[in-house]
Amino acid sequence: MEPSKPSNPLLSLSTFMHQHCLRLGAEFSTRLSDTTRFLAGSLPPPRRLVMGPSPPFASVSQPKQTVTPANLSLDHVAKALAGTAVFTVSNSNNEFVLISDPNGAKSIGLLCFRQEDAEAFLAQVRLRRRELRSQAKVVPITLDQVYLLKVEGIAFRFLPDPVQIKNALELKAADVRSGFDGVPVFQSDLLVVKKKSKRYCPIYFQKEDIEKELSKVSRASRGPSLSQHIMVGSLEDVLKKMEISEKNSGWEDLIFIPPGKSHSQHIQEITKEVDRPTERVVGGPANSEIPKLTCLRILKLPSPPLPMVEGLNLQNIIKATPSKALVIKINLIFLAFFLVIYASLLLRPSSSVYFENAASLVRCSLRECHHKAENGIKMKAILEETKVNAQRPRENMTKVEVPSFVNEMGKGKKIGMVNMDEDDVSYWKAHGETIPIHFERVSEFFKWPDLFPEWIDEEEESDVPSCPEIPMPDFKVYDSMDLIVAKLPCKYPEEGWNREVFRLQVHLIAANLAARKGRRDRNWRTKVVLWSKCRPMLEMFRCDDLVKQEGDWWFYEPEMAKLEQKVSLPIGSCQLALPLWTQGINEVYDLSRIQRTTRSTKREAYATVLHSSEAYVCGAIALAQSLLQTGTKRDLILLLDSSISEAKRNVLAAAGWKIRLITRIRNPRAQNYSYNEYNYSKFRLWQLTDYDKIIFIDADIIVLRNLDILFHFPQMTATGNDVWIFNSGIMVIEPSNCTFKILMDRRKDIISYNGGDQGFLNEVFVWWHRLPRRVNFLKNFWANTTKEAGVKNELFGADPPKVYAIHYLGLKPWLCYRDYDCNWNIGNQRVYASDVAHQRWWKFHDDMDEKLQKFCGLTKRRKTELDWDRKMARKSGFSDEHWKINVTDPRRVHLI
Structure with missing residues (x-):
């Protein structure tokens, strides 16, 4: 009943951004470029904007301006870029793995300045495409080769080094959150190299490299530090200016220095000279005996500015005309916004962006792209198996000692050890045989939205929803075990600690191991001991199954039938727990097996809540009548407080509800007399312990088809709402006094995103199971x-x-x-x-x-x-x- 911004069931936010960011980015890039050129006097103001993805270089997939013989050639520009490598992902045939633009207009080639970012992309490819898991690899390609690529329907996009983005923003004295437009490059007019008759003006991709060079100059001239002479700009702007510049204008002297190299090393390599080149490095004023050489300043100098020669000098432009400055600022803001958002999507890729809602991966042969593949380094797979006894960072640094209650379990046990360090395992050997459980740790680039996307194609109109794989042990190689012991990651109080995928992975491994290999006692339970500074996930290990807690040790005896069902369901909301269709076949899913489990009337009921006002009495009457018309035999339970009059209670009973009076529960973070002041009263549902399972339904819903099938599913099962959260309008819950106590204890700690019970419950039950939106159709x-x-x-x-x-x-x-x-x-x-x-x-x-x-x-x-x-x-x-x-x-x- 609480008002909340509804999700878009037809199009997720991430999909929407992926479809439109390319076009928006191209528009903003064109606007910025045209405005800058106009203000520099080299282009008349554009009359209209040209839509469509814009490549990172003006020379790729974009018509050229008419080049006069005096202009710099494309080969000259490419030569200046030679030697600098970027990284991309290819298959075994050295074919690019591309990201498809959903409208089919463009395919995107992702080029990373850092190898580890390319490996992150590789990890996503391997997670989503089985056929590429053993074939995909990271390969290097040089910037000059990328620059000369001309492929219809493909645009290349750069992923800059985030460290250099940070450095560039610091030089500009800009807010880090504002982002940076393009790939940052660094220059100083104090660094000019002359070899024989040729002059070189070096441009660096790393601020650290240019600082080393300036440090050498400073020491040679015995002057002060020259780091304040570093200027920053974007690679894209520099290349565009080079293309339209005439010879002898100073732009032909530019040379780009690969990361980690000095300009002397690079110049020697490209000129293939064996002897050390004769060069003069010009320092500051103290080095006055050396003739001063200067390069055309092409980059923006950070504040405080030094006198600058004419060129692409944004500071001079801004000072010249206020109206022009406003135009530039507007364009920069738009472009920065696009680049930050799109880069974040690439750095933290989700299934909905790359694979679920985009066209399938397409390939472009490097030979067809007029590029002969180099002998690239074959990178180690990002998802290489990590054994529990391998050296790796410890998630919890506290020394783990055996709890006292283990002595009550006796000796000679077979103990499965999950995510335990060697030192931790040694303490348990006195109690029996310890069996390390080997598993491949999930990639750090695997994020929660990959498992809990905002939207999936439930109707299978264009694709069959699927979940990425969380690596599990090979359970077949292990014998039965008397006890499962696991150490759970806990990053509390870091933001998002409860939605860490590695934390979920260890929970799932422990639960699966108990379900598959745990020995049952006469009550069909097995023993699970967990070590964690955070409470283990309620969704997996119910608080009713907690036998004992000692410090950070949690001893559970789970009811195995319930645990087996949970681990048999999809690992996230990336797939439906209740499918509409048989997977991959245009036939309605056979529900008969599930329906047999819910046919007999058990300790189950439908429930709703009314409090603080009589505004929803009519809705509750209609809800009860609609439930009865579906033929359900379950009880209908209505929780209400004293604000509902005696006459209204009588009519609600006549409509079919069994009335139970409650005391309201106040939301401690709500303002007085606000709509959500008492909406935590819904927690009273967990006190209905005379029932094993409750289906809660909001009073502003009418039911059109029998919902008894939902009693088959565990807590928490619901429909999706926004991003990774569920809608609490219809949800399956399991009453429990200890769960109720946990909810009450955490009222002051948890901040609800919408101020209501829905936001609160989504922070407690982060691992939930998706019902079709037709169950709760908004x-x-x-x-x-x-x-x-x-x-x-x-x-x-x-x-x-x-x-x-x-x-x-x-x-x-x-x-x-x-x-x-x-x-x-x-x-x-x-x-x-x-x-x-x-x-x-x-x-x-x-x-x-x-x-x-x-x-x-x-x-x-x-x-x-x-x-x-x-x-x-x-x-x-x-x-x-x-x-x-x-x-x-x-x-x-x-x-x-």
Whole structure:
């Protein structure tokens, strides 16, 4: 019932950004380039913007300006880039692995300045594409070769070194969060090399390299440090300026120095001279006996500025004309925003960005790209198996000693040891045979959104949803074990500590090992001992199964039937726990096996909660009636507080609810008299311990199809909402007094993202199981497209129904005139408006007993509010013109 921004079920945020960032980035790049050239006097102002992905170099996949014979040639520019390597991913045939633009217009070749970033991309490729796991590799390619590539339909994008981004922002005295436009390069006019008749002006990719060179100059001249003479700019801007510059303008002297090299080493290599070249390095004013040479300053000098010669000098441009400065600032802000967002997607790739919602990986032969592959270094796979007894950083530095309660278990046990260091294992050998469990540690680049994407193709319209693989041990090689011992990672209080994939991996290994190899006692339980400074995941190891806690040791005896079911479900919300279709086949999924487990009536019930107001009484009446119409035999439990009058309680009982009075629970972070002040009252559901399982349903939902099948699933099972969170409108929970105590104890510690119970519960139950959105179909139109409206309204109105339940977000049907959905009248509520869904609710209302219907009337105050909203809608001139509809609702006259 709590209002929250609904997710877009048709298009996730990450997918939307991936589809549109390329076009936005190209537009902003073009705007920046055109504006800069215009202000420099080399190009008239553009009349229109050209859409489409822009390559990192002006010479790649982009028409050239007419080049006069006096301009620098492309070969000359390429020669200046020779020797600098970037890294990409290829298959065994030395073919690029590309990222596809979903609209098919471009494919993106990712070029990383750091080898480890390319390895991160390699890890993602191997996680998602089985056929590339043994074939994909990181290969180097030089910048001059990239520069000369001309491939239709492919744009190359750089991933800069983040350390140099930080250095560049520090030189610019800019906010790190503002980002940097392009690949940073560094220059100093105090570094000029002359060899014979040739002059070189070195440009560096690493600030550390140019600082070393300046340090040499400083020592030679016995002057002060010259680090303040470092200027920073972007590689892309430098190359574009070189292309349009004439010979003898100073731009032909530029030479790019590969990371880690000095300019003398690099110049010697490219000129292939055996003898040491004769060169003069010019220092500061103290070195006055050496003739001073200067390079054309092409980069921006950090504050405080020194006198600068004419060239691409942004400081001089900014000082010249305020209006021009404003244009540049606007363009820089737009471009920086795009680059930061897109780079973050690449650095932290998710399945929804790279693979789930993009076209399949395509390849471009290096030979077809006019490039002969070099003998690249074959990199060690990022997911190389890490054994538990190998040297690796310890997640928990505390010395782990055996807890005293182990003595009660006796001697001669077979003990499986998960994620335990050698020193830790030695303490356990006195109690039996210790068996190290070898497993491959999940990559550090594997992030939570890969397992819990915002959106998956539930309907399998274009793809079959799949989950990435979390490495598991080879369970077949191990015998049965009496005890499972595991050390769980804990990074609390770091942000996101509870959504660390490695933490989940160790939990899953321990749970799977117990389910597959743990010896059962007569109660069909096995023994699991966990060491962790954080409480183990409630979703995996229930607090009701906790036998004893001693310091950081947690001793569980899990009910194995429940644990086996949990580990049999998908490892995240990347797949449906309840499929709609047989995977890969256009046939409805056979639910008969699951339905057999839920056919008999057990200690199970449907439940909802009313508190603080009677505004949802009508909704609760309709919910009870809708549940009964589906033929369920489960109990209907209604928790309500003293704010609900005796008369309303009686009618709710008549509608089918079993009433239970509760005391409200206040949200300690809520403001007084706010809508969410007492929404933690929903925690009382966990006190319904006379039931084994509860399906909670919000009172603004009507159920159209039998939901008993949901009792088959464990806590926490729900539908998706936004990013990696679930919607608490319909959820499967397992009552437990100790779980209730944990929820109450953490009220002050947990910050709910939306201030309500949904945000709170998502921080407690981070590992959840996804139900199809048809189970809790949200009435919203977030994409605001005709196609979305058509698809959703068809589902809202289908008879027989195609969705299990409709969740009425926004203004509720019983608070509107029945003639149309009153969400149309309010600007920020129009995304929730659907006359089809509205009519469906009222059709259901009309089938209820008249004694129940009268509790859905309008008050005088509500009628006044509705009339005012219609007046405001007329004044706003909303084009749908619902405000023109003649209201015939009889409740307008018969108020309550």
